[in-house]
Amino acid sequence: MTDLLEVKSLKKSFGAVEVLKDVSFSVPSGTVTVIIGPSGSGKTTVLRALNALDPADGGRIRIGDVAVDFDSTVSPAQLRAFRAQSGMVFQQHNLFPHKTVLQNVIEGPVIVQKRARDEAIAEAHRLLDEVGLDVKSDQYPFQLSGGQQQRVGIARALALRPKLMLFDEPTSALDPELVGEVLAVIKGLAAEGWTMVIVTHEIRFAEQVADEVLFIEGGVVVERGKPATVLRNPTEARTRQFLQRILA
Incomplete structure (x- = not known):
């Protein structure tokens, strides 16, 4: 290996x-x-x-x-x-409070990696579904529990394709x-x-x-x-x- x-x-x-x-x-x-x-x-x-x-x-x-x-x-x-x-998931969630769950996940792929927005959105929905939170994609971090916020943080890290x-x-x-x-x-x-x-x-x-x-x-x-x-x-x-x- x-x-x-x-x-x-x-x-x-x-x-x-x-x-x-x-x-x-x-x-x-x-x-x-x-x-x-x-x-x-x-x-x-x-x-x-x-x-x-x-x-x-x-x-x-x-x-x-x-x-x-x-x-x-x-x-x-x-x-x-x-x-x-590499993708990093921190102790604290570190989500952008003024952005929705979906916007948090696509931020890195679109702004940093310059990937197509439509492609990033489709992948974000897939990743949020994987962590059980696609139904929360239009909500803001303050509307989520700590565990949900951390799961969004995991999806956000995965979205960078590390x-x-x-x-x-x-x-x-x-x-x-x-x-x-x-x-x-x-x-x-x-x-x-x-x-x-x-x-x-x-x-x-x-x-x-x-x-x-x-x-x-x-x-x-x-x-x-x-x-x-x-x-x-x-x-x-x-x-x-x-x-x-x-x-x-």
């Missing part, structure tokens, strides 16, 4: 704080990698580096046939081409009763063969959806492997300690 994503020696600092020290991993095409770890471990920073929202200070990332070497000077055009390879989907704790801002509907959509994407990297605190969900789990702490990958191993019988004492606390 070919690796769609390859990360080598990723480094990132904010001021004097070294958040990512040396992170390397790969994600085969059509698989799901889940990243877990305590707050401040660097999980979100990894995702933001993968989407170039926070470009890395060092290391190399390849998504498909587009690679960026952050040990060298990276041009704005290179960053744009790299960022176009090779890689990134999820940063997509259920952390939701009421507990709304979590299931978002996780169900992500499970559906996994079943369709989307390549995904997911940061989550939902350990049971990780166990169900992941092909591989990474435990990150202190800016390094402490342990990685199949979910049955990392989540049920981890090798590293620190992984065991973390899971005992989060599952207690």
Whole structure:
């Protein structure tokens, strides 16, 4: 199986704080990698580096046939081409409040990618139907529940036709009763063969959806492997300690 994503020696600092020290991993095409770890471990920073929202200070990332070497000077055009390879779903929904659901989904394809409006609208309806919200296409974000807004956010990311989907704790801002509907959509994407990297605190969900789990702490990958191993019988004492606390 070919690796769609390859990360080598990723480094990132904010001021004097070294958040990512040396992170390397790969994600085969059509698989799901889940990243877990305590707050401040660097999980979100990894995702933001993968989407170039926070470009890395060092290391190399390849998504498909587009690679960026952050040990060298990276041009704005290179960053744009790299960022176009992935779609990001954030903790907060980040929808445009003054635009309808449909307008939110077509914004990227029409404005950023310059695709034909009719084509973008047709695809948006298909994607909204996939997440169970096409009936809400003419409503505004304030008329939706948090779970519905997050599902629109997923459709919006998919509309950009990315090779890689990134999820940063997509259920952390939701009421507990709304979590299931978002996780169900992500499970559906996994079943369709989307390549995904997911940061989550939902350990049971990780166990169900992941092909591989990474435990990150202190800016390094402490342990990685199949979910049955990392989540049920981890090798590293620190992984065991973390899971005992989060599952207690």
